[in-house]
Amino acid sequence: MPERRPEHERVRVQAAAFDPGQEVSAFTAALSASGAVVSFTGLVRDGATPLTAMEIEHYPGMTERAIAAMVADAMARFGLEDARVIHRYGRLSLRDPIMMVATAARHRADAFAAAEFLMDYLKSRAPFWKKEITADGAAWVAARDQDEDALRRW
């Protein structure tokens, strides 16, 4: 395994848009020992009512700390060569990428498990709050019990 990237380079919390494909290319190009790369991208999509926009509020400072801790945990638990988390905040449009996770390990089982682990923790433990704006008005997205339950498997 090569020298490991500092934790803070693995996490980006930003207002700017990003291209998940470009991130996957850059992430993959920097690997040296992995046989398996998994990526997850979350996109803004319509709910029951067509969406005008999504607004994401976050807790600057705590967000980066919380995600860096999750990434360090995933790196150790699944023996990853590298991992990446990018998460946007601010105003997003339909179909915009909201966030992505990438993981790299020797074998596929670890890369998949690490990506799912990070997604489960990001959903319920990273301080982001989504608001959906539709023709009917704006409404905060409610946390789902099944997202909280998903943490129990780890």
Add this chain to the structure above:
Amino acid sequence: MPERRPEHERVRVQAAAFDPGQEVSAFTAALSASGAVVSFTGLVRDGATPLTAMEIEHYPGMTERAIAAMVADAMARFGLEDARVIHRYGRLSLRDPIMMVATAARHRADAFAAAEFLMDYLKSRAPFWKKEITADGAAWVAARDQDEDALRRW
């Protein structure tokens, strides 16, 4: 859901190299109803002995048929909006992408499960055979019992 892409456009078996990031971008850009995209990329990596090259043999015709059937199965089973499988054959170098899978669904659980399902079937049911070329000579990669066992969970 928009009109679905014909099955054969979802599967590519090719000697040419490909860029997994570019594929993720194109795949994601064509979606309209999904909130979750998962990609898996398999890379050539060193085993116990440093690798000179990898040669992948396949069964032309059967390969495409077998993969198209897996993809159709995954689409129905996990309610996917779209899926993509690309798999190379021929001579590959260290760190080259060997293959990739991409899946898109409304929710992350289905996108992850479909990608793992496709990987498990590709490993043991798509007619590819890998040969590792090292300084010691060439050796066919042996199938692993755990790859066969992985199919039992579906």
Add this chain to the structure above:
Amino acid sequence: MRLRVLYFAWLRERIGAAQEELETSAATLADLVTELRGRSDGHALAFADLKGLRAAIDQELVSFDAALGDAREVAFFPPMTGG
């Protein structure tokens, strides 16, 4: 003790402020909530039911029985909906 208190999402909207600086002698987060409820009708409404709320002390997620200790920043918010 001087404390910065932050509010997020609908809690922020209900209270009508993203942050407040205040002086408190509360020993725990629950004590602090009791104090905050007295500040306005908006606060009282926002903190009516703690079951649907989460809290952090100095950017670490904690439960409502956590001691404030020498905390400098406390935050209250609804369950997170990231990812």
Add this chain to the structure above:
Amino acid sequence: MRLRVLYFAWLRERIGAAQEELETSAATLADLVTELRGRSDGHALAFADLKGLRAAIDQELVSFDAALGDAREVAFFPPMTGG
């Protein structure tokens, strides 16, 4: 019945050919294997132990007790190692 038989990976190397055209009256894949074993030492060696082998009839994976029916293409190979 005229049949095209394909070999892949180490089976191909051991037999020394990627494909053969042959005339057979074998009813099942197992019968065909018995015939093939007689063709050369390489064939006999390649088909010594069927436990480590897989087979397809007209590009569909089947077990060794499968009937040949009106098959046109039969393939033999080791367990797949794709992905």
